[in-house]
Amino acid sequence: MLDWAVNLLSWFLLLTGGVFGVIGGLGLIRFPDFYSRLHGAGVTDTLCAICIVFGLALQSGISLLTLKLLLILLFLLFTAPTASHALARAAMVDEVEPLLDEQSESLASHRREPPSNI
């Protein structure tokens, strides 16, 4: 009975994670500019990854495999923002302007030159 419930929850999480992955991809296509598309990709980095890792952890039970999965999730949570920050900053330095609300300040007014030692 318990196995059945764990399997059901695990499959629910795996399927939900898959759906969020597709939605993240859809966000990449549907959002209008580079910067807002990064937010769409953020759904894949977070909701999708968290659901899939916890779904898999339920399948593996309490074992070394679960520790590995949690480490992989932790690794993703550290590296995903670093990678998307690098993308966004490269776009800003390269003078890619976002589509913004009329009342927002422009990104150009915040642009600074990257340090010369990079």
Added chain:
Amino acid sequence: MRPISLIAGLFGFWLVLTAGLGPWSVVLGLFLAGGIGVAAARLLADPGDRPLSAGELVGLTGYMFRLVGFILPAAWQVVRLVMHRRIDIDPVVIEHRTRLRRPFARVALANSITLTPGTHCVDLDGDQLTIHCLEPRFAEPIFEGILEERLARLLEPKS
């Protein structure tokens, strides 16, 4: 010293992931960890900060899992925006001055903001963060300073 601790950390990570102590696994792990450690050493600029203590590292791991509580509602909001029949967003760029003083704490804050869907830290210069938000309401938790307060408690206990 830092490349050696980096190589040791990478090798430990490799051992947990492979869960194998066979000769090939160890040799390959040492080779890869050493190669990455040496290649990355020159990219590691001096952070001008004291290294993290073991307690702070454990606290940060706990913070990451607590951060998930912030991420999930924000991600759900972004999912709703994506799935709406018509994409109706009002992106804004905001500037936020953090009261965190330690470079590591500032980077952790910028990473937390970027990890939360709907907000994206584009630049971090001194205490000033430039943040792209999908909608102005996504910026509210940043101005409320909840994450900053947690990071200050964790990494700057004397402040």
